Amino acid sequence: MKRLAKWRLVSLFALLTLLLSACSGQPYLSTLQPAGEVAQKQYDLMVLSTVIMVAVMAVVAVIFVVVLVKYRRKDEKIPKQVEGNHALEIIWTVIPILLILIISIPTVTAIFKFADVDAMEKKNEDGTSDALVVNVRANLYWWEFEYPNEKIVTSQELIVPTDEKVYFNLISSDVKHSFWIPAVGGKMDNNTENVNKFWLEFDSEKADPNQLFQGRCAELCGPSHALMDFKVKAIARADFDQWVTNMQGIEEAEVATTDLAQQGQEIFNQSCIGCHAVTPSNGAPAEARLAPNLTNFGDRSIIAGYLEHDEENLKKWLANPETFKPGNKMTGTYGELTPEQLDALTAYLMGLKVQDEK
Incomplete structure (x- = not known):
């Protein structure tokens, strides 16, 4: 009976693990299916870190088993002591340093690359920039997307072109939120007191105009935090330009026809x-x-x-x-x-x- 109870407990924890892993059938939601340069680099870094960690765990496990079997106590004799073995001390000091460098160098390089927003800071004489900029303003519990160069304001559904950098200014109008498109990259906080800036790129080979990327608020912000979603439609540059033209053509509220x-x-x-x-x-x-x-x-x-x-x-x-x-x-x-x-x-x-x- 005790064994049966243990197996039930193990089964319960296994089911809870699946639930808490946030598995979903929704498209364009998984960070394990990257659809942009930022997401791909983050995925590669996760794979690199995982491989190194698993390798370290495997080596430690093998050493543990060998020591456990080969040097198990057979009598009352005290085994030879190896304190002060300089060779061993150098090995177990140098190897971790090398592993840290292998992980940290590409990580730090990627951080500086993704933090480079100089293109959005360069202004033309009319105050606009050549880069595509979107001001993302988070609210309880909805998202606003402003295209300052195009003079367009929309909400809840972000429209972006594929295969080019889209720069974001992130701010909040009430409490702290966090802007996150799992399949494309992120996440970064929307604060009330300062503007955070970063960029994302949407891969045309992974983007389908008939499917929308899922966006989330990744910072607990209130009772409807889990429902603070938005969608992203990634389309070709020509289609994006047409959408901008259509939106700019609306100068006053549409008059109902029926x-x-x-x-x-x-x-x-x-x-x-x-x-x-x-x-x-x-x-x-x-x-x-x-x-x-x-x-x-x-x-x-x-x-x-x-x-x-x-x-x-x-x-x-x-x-x-x-x-x-x-x-x-x-x-x-x-x-x-x-x-x-x-x-x-x-x-x-x-x-x-x-x-x-x-």
């Missing part, structure tokens, strides 16, 4: 417009942007950061945001919506799309 959507727009303008914007650049400073920008909401793939993008989920979110994201700032900001109002507001929001012909 009667139901027009009713939703009236509801939106009476309540939601106080926090949400429906133009990519409304001129408001970051401190005044209190909620996600909804300019291209109808084109997105998620609602509230993690819900599937469909009308049913949108109505559920609008009806009771607290159910899906406890502690979010949208809860209680407006009165209870009737089913008819939910239908109208949903029709309007789903119609906020960026058309290719613009």
